[in-house]
Amino acid sequence: MTAVREPASDRMRNAALNGAQHLNWSTIPVEHPTQGIERQTFVGEQIMICRFRFAPFLVTPEHSHSHEQMSLVVSGRIRFFIEGEERIAGPGDVLHFPSNCVHGATVMEEEVVLIDIFTPIREDFLDHDSQA
Numbered sequence: 001m002t003a004v005r006e007p008a009s010d011r012m013r014n015a016a017l018n019g020a021q022h023l024n025w026s027t028i029p030v031e032h033p034t035q036g037i038e039r040q041t042f043v044g045e046q047i048m049i050c051r052f053r054f055a056p057f058l059v060t061p062e063h064s065h066s067h068e069q070m071s072l073v074v075s076g077r078i079r080f081f082i083e084g085e086e087r088i089a090g091p092g093d094v095l096h097f098p099s100n101c102v103h104g105a106t107v108m109e110e111e112v113v114l115i116d117i118f119t120p121i122r123e124d125f126l127d128h129d130s131q132a
Contacts (some may be wrong), residue, residue, distance in 0.1 A: 025051055043126070045118045054078070054105075054112045062104035067118045069097040076112030080105045 021044070028040040028051075037056035041048060054060075054076075071121055073093045080087045080095065082105045088108075089095060097103050 015068040019045075023053040039125070041125055043121055046121065047117065048121045048125070050116045050118070050122075050125065052112075052114045052116060054107045054114065056107055056108040056109055056111060060105045062102055064100045064102045065122075066099050067120060067122055068099050069101075070117045071097070072117075073094045074115060076110045077108040078105050078112045078114070079108060 003052075020070070021042075023042060025040060028042055031039045031041070033039055036058040038053040040051045042050075051074075072095055073089045073091055077088060077090045080089055082095075082097070083102050087095070
């Protein structure tokens, strides 16, 4: 995976921003962590944001992690399972998953675009072999 901390082409331009970063999703590499999932990752110091594209009918098994997570549905409809309860979410819906909250999802009949924000950084999403 190639998680983006800051492309070399933007390093000089962003140097004047005192550590702040300004990127466009079109410049962030697309990863395919598993069939039916596309992921783009943008990493800050203690927070990360990911844009996901999930294929129709994809199932993400219920799981939990120590990271706090917020999810914003950009497009499509998705059935979330949160601590044993089912919730249907669509464009504009925002969900919050506290640390260690058990959650999973099933994509409905169309592709879903989802923005996930995690803190602290999901180290398991980073490619440690490519980090400088």
